[in-house]
Amino acid sequence: MVTLETFRGQTPAWCPGCGNFAILKAFKDVMVELQLEPHQITVVSGIGQAAKLPHYTRCNTFNGLHGRALPVATGIRLANHAMPVIVTTGDGDCYGEGGNHLMAAIRRNINVKLFVHDNQIYGLTKGQPSPTTGEGTVAKNAPFGVISGQFNPMALAVALDCGFAARGFAADTAHLEVVMKEAMNHTGFALIDILQPCVTFNKVNTYEWYRKRVYHIEPDYNPEDRMAAFSKSLEWGDRIPIGVIYRNNRPAFEERVPMLAAGPLVHQAFDSSRIEGTLQEFF
Amino acid sequence: MVTLETFRGQTPAWCPGCGNFAILKAFKDVMVELQLEPHQITVVSGIGQAAKLPHYTRCNTFNGLHGRALPVATGIRLANHAMPVIVTTGDGDCYGEGGNHLMAAIRRNINVKLFVHDNQIYGLTKGQPSPTTGEGTVAKNAPFGVISGQFNPMALAVALDCGFAARGFAADTAHLEVVMKEAMNHTGFALIDILQPCVTFNKVNTYEWYRKRVYHIEPDYNPEDRMAAFSKSLEWGDRIPIGVIYRNNRPAFEERVPMLAAGPLVHQAFDSSRIEGTLQEFF
Amino acid sequence: MDYSIKIGGEAGQGIQTIGDALCRVFVRSGYHVFSHQDYESRIRGGHNFYQIRLSNKPISASRNRIDIIVALDRESINRHEHELTTNGMIIHDASALRFNGEGAAFLDIPFEKLAFEHGGDKIMANTVATGAVLGMLGMESGHLMELIAGTFRHKGDDVVQANKIAANAGHQYAKQHCDRCAFAAAVNEVEKRMLIGGVESIALGALASGCRFYSAYPMTPSTGIMNFLASKENEYGVVVEQAEDEIAAINMALGASYAGVRAMTGTSGGGFALMVEGLSLAGMTETPVVIAMGQRPGPATGFPTRTEQGDLAFLISAGHGEFPRVIFAPGSPGEAFYLTNKAFDIAEKYQIPVFILFDTYLADSQWTFDSFDLGRVRNIDYRLRGDAFKKLPDYKRHAFTETGISPLAVPGDAGHVVVVDSDEHDEEGHIVEDAATRTRMVEKRLLMKRPLIKAEIAPPELYGDQEASVVLTGWGSTYGVMKEAVDELAKSTSIAMLHFSEVFPLPNLEPFDYAAFLRKAMLSICMEHNATGQFSRLLRAETGFEFDALIHRYDGRPFTVEELIGEINGHLGNI
Amino acid sequence: MDYSIKIGGEAGQGIQTIGDALCRVFVRSGYHVFSHQDYESRIRGGHNFYQIRLSNKPISASRNRIDIIVALDRESINRHEHELTTNGMIIHDASALRFNGEGAAFLDIPFEKLAFEHGGDKIMANTVATGAVLGMLGMESGHLMELIAGTFRHKGDDVVQANKIAANAGHQYAKQHCDRCAFAAAVNEVEKRMLIGGVESIALGALASGCRFYSAYPMTPSTGIMNFLASKENEYGVVVEQAEDEIAAINMALGASYAGVRAMTGTSGGGFALMVEGLSLAGMTETPVVIAMGQRPGPATGFPTRTEQGDLAFLISAGHGEFPRVIFAPGSPGEAFYLTNKAFDIAEKYQIPVFILFDTYLADSQWTFDSFDLGRVRNIDYRLRGDAFKKLPDYKRHAFTETGISPLAVPGDAGHVVVVDSDEHDEEGHIVEDAATRTRMVEKRLLMKRPLIKAEIAPPELYGDQEASVVLTGWGSTYGVMKEAVDELAKSTSIAMLHFSEVFPLPNLEPFDYAAFLRKAMLSICMEHNATGQFSRLLRAETGFEFDALIHRYDGRPFTVEELIGEINGHLGNI
Numbered sequence A, B: 001m002v003t004l005e006t007f008r009g010q011t012p013a014w015c016p017g018c019g020n021f022a023i024l025k026a027f028k029d030v031m032v033e034l035q036l037e038p039h040q041i042t043v044v045s046g047i048g049q050a051a052k053l054p055h056y057t058r059c060n061t062f063n064g065l066h067g068r069a070l071p072v073a074t075g076i077r078l079a080n081h082a083m084p085v086i087v088t089t090g091d092g093d094c095y096g097e098g099g100n101h102l103m104a105a106i107r108r109n110i111n112v113k114l115f116v117h118d119n120q121i122y123g124l125t126k127g128q129p130s131p132t133t134g135e136g137t138v139a140k141n142a143p144f145g146v147i148s149g150q151f152n153p154m155a156l157a158v159a160l161d162c163g164f165a166a167r168g169f170a171a172d173t174a175h176l177e178v179v180m181k182e183a184m185n186h187t188g189f190a191l192i193d194i195l196q197p198c199v200t201f202n203k204v205n206t207y208e209w210y211r212k213r214v215y216h217i218e219p220d221y222n223p224e225d226r227m228a229a230f231s232k233s234l235e236w237g238d239r240i241p242i243g244v245i246y247r248n249n250r251p252a253f254e255e256r257v258p259m260l261a262a263g264p265l266v267h268q269a270f271d272s273s274r275i276e277g278t279l280q281e282f283f
Numbered sequence C, D: 001m002d003y004s005i006k007i008g009g010e011a012g013q014g015i016q017t018i019g020d021a022l023c024r025v026f027v028r029s030g031y032h033v034f035s036h037q038d039y040e041s042r043i044r045g046g047h048n049f050y051q052i053r054l055s056n057k058p059i060s061a062s063r064n065r066i067d068i069i070v071a072l073d074r075e076s077i078n079r080h081e082h083e084l085t086t087n088g089m090i091i092h093d094a095s096a097l098r099f100n101g102e103g104a105a106f107l108d109i110p111f112e113k114l115a116f117e118h119g120g121d122k123i124m125a126n127t128v129a130t131g132a133v134l135g136m137l138g139m140e141s142g143h144l145m146e147l148i149a150g151t152f153r154h155k156g157d158d159v160v161q162a163n164k165i166a167a168n169a170g171h172q173y174a175k176q177h178c179d180r181c182a183f184a185a186a187v188n189e190v191e192k193r194m195l196i197g198g199v200e201s202i203a204l205g206a207l208a209s210g211c212r213f214y215s216a217y218p219m220t221p222s223t224g225i226m227n228f229l230a231s232k233e234n235e236y237g238v239v240v241e242q243a244e245d246e247i248a249a250i251n252m253a254l255g256a257s258y259a260g261v262r263a264m265t266g267t268s269g270g271g272f273a274l275m276v277e278g279l280s281l282a283g284m285t286e287t288p289v290v291i292a293m294g295q296r297p298g299p300a301t302g303f304p305t306r307t308e309q310g311d312l313a314f315l316i317s318a319g320h321g322e323f324p325r326v327i328f329a330p331g332s333p334g335e336a337f338y339l340t341n342k343a344f345d346i347a348e349k350y351q352i353p354v355f356i357l358f359d360t361y362l363a364d365s366q367w368t369f370d371s372f373d374l375g376r377v378r379n380i381d382y383r384l385r386g387d388a389f390k391k392l393p394d395y396k397r398h399a400f401t402e403t404g405i406s407p408l409a410v411p412g413d414a415g416h417v418v419v420v421d422s423d424e425h426d427e428e429g430h431i432v433e434d435a436a437t438r439t440r441m442v443e444k445r446l447l448m449k450r451p452l453i454k455a456e457i458a459p460p461e462l463y464g465d466q467e468a469s470v471v472l473t474g475w476g477s478t479y480g481v482m483k484e485a486v487d488e489l490a491k492s493t494s495i496a497m498l499h500f501s502e503v504f505p506l507p508n509l510e511p512f513d514y515a516a517f518l519r520k521a522m523l524s525i526c527m528e529h530n531a532t533g534q535f536s537r538l539l540r541a542e543t544g545f546e547f548d549a550l551i552h553r554y555d556g557r558p559f560t561v562e563e564l565i566g567e568i569n570g571h572l573g574n575i
């Protein structure tokens, strides 16, 4: 039996009160609910506070480079598509340094679950603006405030026809768990942008700030309607929708790679006798 | 007087019949019409067939790395925002290798004009799929056809609230010139995705293929309506709209950098006497 | 018998089709063949050539003097006429070129007209030209007929027939009209040999090693590896994925390798520059990966389609921090095959990144071989997987061991988790901050493995006089031309070649003390296709030995045998 | 007089605030100060410390033994108690720590209580602690009062007053309760000195050189440069832009430099790995750029907040293809200032990339200096701009010249166009394919400039016995500790320090033949904070000289004076 205890890891090095704790809790709860064992899942992460998550639970782990979790996850899935692969990442990691991989992963529709701990700031490096930092926010390295437009991951997802795109809120853990489960059960790429208060560096987007604004997307909302989804994705300000914003039924990448039809590559035996025949082509 | 002759450059190394010739022609025509002299503009490019354009005209030129034209252009604009800066690039260069810079440039709204010669293929490296290559297209390195979803630059632009986003068609040069002029006159970032037949490697998206499909966006279309723009951006298939798909009035990045208010950095004299005072802060 | 043929023309004129067909026919006729190519970074126009040498003895480089020039444009005549041997011939289609070469060396063969009249379409002019060359050489057209049948089979019988007729027309025409043709390539005892180029050999080596995953971003001269592997995707169950950029390419390969399959990526200098952080990640996580790195002249975009050996120093130290790596630089397609296999073996055995460092010249040159010896191919699965993994009571990915090599397990195969981390970590793979663990991990990852890896490196090949007073040293793709130069010079000089194809780390001085051998020489020369002498500097850093003379070339072109001999002769005076 | 103070606690407890305040007060009181820090890659918790040494003589490194430990948590006591000198003291707030240290070395100062009672809020506990340390040292609190006034001015008078009261409470308490306190730091002749750390010095050097553009992506230990420059953005008219990634950072800097302003970027190893392609582009386009490269232990993410000298070899050969570069590795904040200025000068003069290679240790250490000599700052505008450019009849960006240095013009300033290209190009900057131009461009760009650049490199600093039998060699941030070790050992040994802060290319052997000097020594030692001896390998590659002994440390921690002496003593036995 898989229990919460099964997923006990190192003591987190996060600040007390950090929104990441709730996300970690949700993650473990979902794994328990899905009765996945630690060795049956792989968590890939980059660098940042969020990216430390796999160390704070038990799972196969590839904690790689800042911004580069998605290509690693893609490689893992192509080598072993029987292995559920989850990426835990930050807004800087995924929308900043790793932006190009995000676009590619969405387009591939690789069956990877992407959980972005979006604290709208670079936490681990002490408070620089991230792509989701609001315009005008002042930081040590931006004394006149952020000029770049705030990145909207949901709008991007809809624009690139992302298989599954949702928003969660760390402090609404029950709701987050529902969304996470949906993502896990979705076949194909799934992005969850998780609003995550950073109690140390983000003095704007606090628990209160989010609590006042977030609302559960209406039950009659149809996430398969792309225009509606685009409209929903643009809601940000006084009201911030959480829940599944967009989804479609694009087949997952792995299903379309002919070589994977015979099962995971890693379990396909290598037949070295073929090479003799290939050599003949050069005669 | 600036004439077409003023912009004569090296003989192009493009294939006869390549769509790039018409784009080069449009480019020169527009410069002549705007009466810009070669030394008054800078063209930045990456690597690819499109990226060779500046050599085939006369202008200040920074022909840099594959995928990296936009950051170079951004640096140039920040150092000298009196200099119009144009980026000529390809679909692989800009939407593939350079994807992260495209998103950042749109968000910055840096006043750079981005002309993407979109031939839906990697030309210079002999025919690999690019992000805009249609799903299912077979290539030497993709014998089972492209699996990734086709990249939609217009949808991305609308999603990221791009200052100006338009589509042109190489063979409809008159229309392209109008769009180019609008882009040049727009204050802020301007993206033109230019449909460009590659007669050598792209046997699908030919002149005929495009000609049958492109149509001029209706005169009563309002490119400032973001929802309409998103809807328009999704049109692709039997009918492909060309013209300005989206525009807004976000102030350009350069206008919001306080240090640039006194004029281009490159013309601001350096006053070395200040350093004495700064040293004092350490006593 | 030793002839050189050059096909020159614009990009897009079909030089490669003619060249490939001729090479194949020569090999099937029993000759040894060497070919290399020279082309610009454009798709149409410009000036390209394809040079073929055929001989009844083994050959491994190009020569300066050309016996037959097939000129598809005027430029080819202007540029190459002076390279003609005394009895050499230039064939051209005077009406297509609007130029009729004057003098005995010129033969006008109306390729287009013959193609139109005999094949029915002037599009077959190149087939006519191919037939014509065979005719000039007095060779039969049988092998060409077979080849045509194979090449055009998928286009239907009509096309095959038309091409055969066109080829025969060229063949006949040349035979009848080339009075001066004294080429005697007609008869050779037919042995079965293979003809193969550098990129195909690397790809083949990967397949033979059980490579199952190749992620790359297109870049000359590495793209051929991707294309070849893609053509075998289904047959070998190898997944070839075009990455969004080179950063993704190496990170995908690391992901696939972590997940338990043999993985590879390929690129050229500029693309590799983007992989450097990923290389360091391979070092830290001890993830096996093979990287095919095709050099071309830099810096930056440089000469995209030409050759150089300018990235050795870069590869030796690429990546932040310190970690072991191996660099192989094959001297021939044959070596490329075996060393790619060795790369996979070493990479997995020591859990490190291993490079195949080639260059455009090797990528594009074709050599003949009797065959590749599959008995030399090593296929050991060093991974802990399946039941073996399941049975373990306990598992730590980075366990301290006597060798520094920790068990490399396949995640998912057992109840244990496999944890790797780009931060400094403990035996389990979790982040640490303490000094003691760090020190032990550096020892494990780097210092303990280093001597073991070095012991795997084969000594350089010593060829020629074992007591040589002149030693010509080189590495990588210059093997063939060095060997031929030494053969030639050996007639009058005590000379040997010392060739390194396993270049980093340098092999141990036991059993063969190459430094001592070099010190004994009266004249030691190091030749490299770069401007700063990267290999000679490496040798000095490792052994203290300094060469007497250096030959550097950095114009993007490979040496012909004569050119290299000329350079060496310039130094011989100094003994 | 020579005291060491260590403030230990968790991240987020305010160690840095206390440390910075103490350092500043010590300096204003006329002492020489050296400080360094040790912290983990986390924002709260864990164990960090800040170590300060103060003396009435110049000092440049930390010592092993601590006189006063300010323990903000239990862990600080557990870890550092053994470092205490015989009369050393540990101060702690027993009730906050829920631990009351036993023995004469412990002094319980109720920081929180005093803060609450006197200042009105226990948030000022750190101010109390700061005051307490001064009290223990018998120093007056005047300078601290000034500092508080300055630091809290923007928070209003009330806050200033409260903090002053709290500080005085700590000061008084310590004076009254520390019976054992025999520290005699009370009086010193007050000289005005500055206190500055490595990153600020680099930033200051950039400002003093007229740097107008800095693009970077945050990464420890380089982020401080960006923060400091950002704080001066408006005053100096310098634009600081956070790039989307490091690739963008270097390409933006190249764009700005091309457009005519002095530009810089900064990063650490992993970020620099992503800049390597851009570096090569700088080489090809001959675009000046300064890169501040802060080393931390690798590979990959490694130890993000600790120190190492592991990236020298990487920088020397980073980038595909061959092009010149210069690497400076300052030994102190002072050198960091001057060498950053020299970097801008050389970069623009020769149109090349120049590195400031520092490390976390140098970044975070603070030194005292009399001042920086602005007379030594060089500010020559090498660019062709405005009227000078306009007057030219003709302009070619990459014109062949006698020196290889072509005129570097500012685009837009004249009717001429400025063309640069990452492909091989002609004098105007346009793409070429021919061998002859390539050869001349390599000569121009690389071979001709190389000796000129090398002549700019200053010889190493020889310190100590000019006829030394033991020579301790090092580079970069180890300068201070080496110097102190040599001072100490000179009492009993004939020893000298040879320190390189201009590390690549190595300086000419004229006028100072350092290789000969090393050869003369009975024992030559090279010390480096890495595992493979990157500098010693460089020296061997360039001069053939091989060191007798190597001292390598790679646990992420810097040497204290005693630790280094211990290592050296281990080798002295071998003379």
Ligand SMILES: Cc1ncc(C[n+]2csc(CCOP(=O)(O)OP(=O)(O)O)c2C)c(N)n1
Pocket: A047, A048, A049, A050, A051, A065, A066, A089, A090, A091, A092, A093, A094, A117, A119, A121, A122, A123, A124, A125, A130, D217, D218, D219, D220, D246, D270, D271, D274, D301
């Ligand atoms: C290539 C590279 N650049 C920069 C860094 C430094 N770095 C580490 S984490 C981080 C930002 C993290 O921000 P985010 O992803 O939002 O994570 P958070 O800490 O906020 O959870 C940066 C810039 C790095 N490790 N590698």
Ligand SMILES: Cc1ncc(C[n+]2csc(CCOP(=O)(O)OP(=O)(O)O)c2C)c(N)n1
Pocket: B047, B048, B049, B050, B051, B065, B066, B089, B090, B091, B092, B093, B094, B117, B119, B121, B122, B123, B124, B125, B130, C217, C218, C219, C220, C246, C270, C271, C274, C301
């Ligand atoms: C870092 C790097 N990777 C790969 C290449 C090789 N390369 C040159 S152009 C090109 C693709 C160009 O495609 P696109 O941008 O669509 O331009 P096109 O030739 O189609 O106009 C590639 C992959 C390179 N020069 N640099």
Ligand code: SF4
Pocket: A013, A014, A015, A017, A018, A019, A020, A049, A119, A123, A124, A197, A198, A199, A200, A201, D043, D044
């Ligand atoms: S810095 Fe912010 S994101 Fe990081 S652990 Fe602390 S509260 Fe969480």
Ligand code: SF4
Pocket: B013, B014, B015, B017, B018, B019, B020, B049, B119, B123, B124, B197, B198, B199, B200, B201, C043, C044
């Ligand atoms: S390959 Fe295609 S894009 Fe390139 S020049 Fe030829 S036609 Fe144009």
Ligand SMILES: [Mg+2]
Pocket: A048, A090, A091, A092, A117, A118, A119, A120, A121, A122, A123, A130
């Ligand atoms: Mg964040």
Ligand SMILES: [Mg+2]
Pocket: B048, B090, B091, B092, B117, B118, B119, B120, B121, B122, B123, B130
């Ligand atoms: Mg293209």
